[in-house]
Amino acid sequence: MMKEYENMMIKCIEKICGLYATNDYSEGDLLFVLKGKYLKKPTKHSIQIDEQTHILDKMGKYMNHSFEPNCSINGYDVVALKDIKEADELNIIYNTKENPLSLRFAWTDNDFSPIIYLPPPVFLARTPDEIMEHDH
Numbered sequence: 626m627m628k629e630y631e632n633m634m635i636k637c638i639e640k641i642c643g644l645y646a647t648n649d650y651s652e653g654d655l656l657f658v659l660k661g662k663y664l665k666k667p668t669k670h671s672i673q674i675d676e677q678t679h680i681l682d683k684m685g686k687y688m689n690h691s692f693e694p695n696c697s698i699n700g701y702d703v704v705a706l707k708d709i710k711e712a713d714e715l716n717i718i719y720n721t722k723e724n725p726l727s728l729r730f731a732w733t734d735n736d737f738s739p740i741i742y743l744p745p746p747v748f749l750a751r752t753p754d755e756i757m758e759h760d761h
Contacts, residue, residue: 633657633715635687643714644687650709659685659701672698672717691716 633656634645650656661682664671670686671679685703688696694717695709709715 631657633684635684642687643689643716644684646709646711646713646715649711650705652705652707654705654709656696656703656705656709656715657684659698659703661685674698674701689714689716690719692718694718 659680659682664679671681672685
């Protein structure tokens with residue numbers, strides 16, 4: 626399945642969906658502004674925009690996690706952290722944006738792929754280095 630929005634495309638392979646750029650962007654560029662339903666509690670697809678507010682955005686909900694993200698959420702703005710090429714997947718780091726996080730991510734020991742621990746303890750956003758120090 627592919628669904629295109631202004632300058633973004635949602636691609637789904639089997640049941641895994643992601644948000645992809647349809648243009649090139651430079652570091653610091655505004656990619657889009659989050660719009661949608663406001664929520665007081667996080668959901669699987671919401672994005673935290675301040676301490677007590679989450680938003681369910683039609684594009685943002687497809688942004689996947691990466692420990693090397695190419696985007697950040699600054700209030701309602703989705704901003705490029707580095708140069709992004711057309712067809713690159715747009716991603717953010719969940720561990721430092723969502724607080725508390727419904728699923729917790731960490732690096733595996735041998736291949737640097739994220740793994741998920743279920744269920745999480747009470748979790749406050751941490752950097753990947755802090756996670757490594759705590760979990761090992």
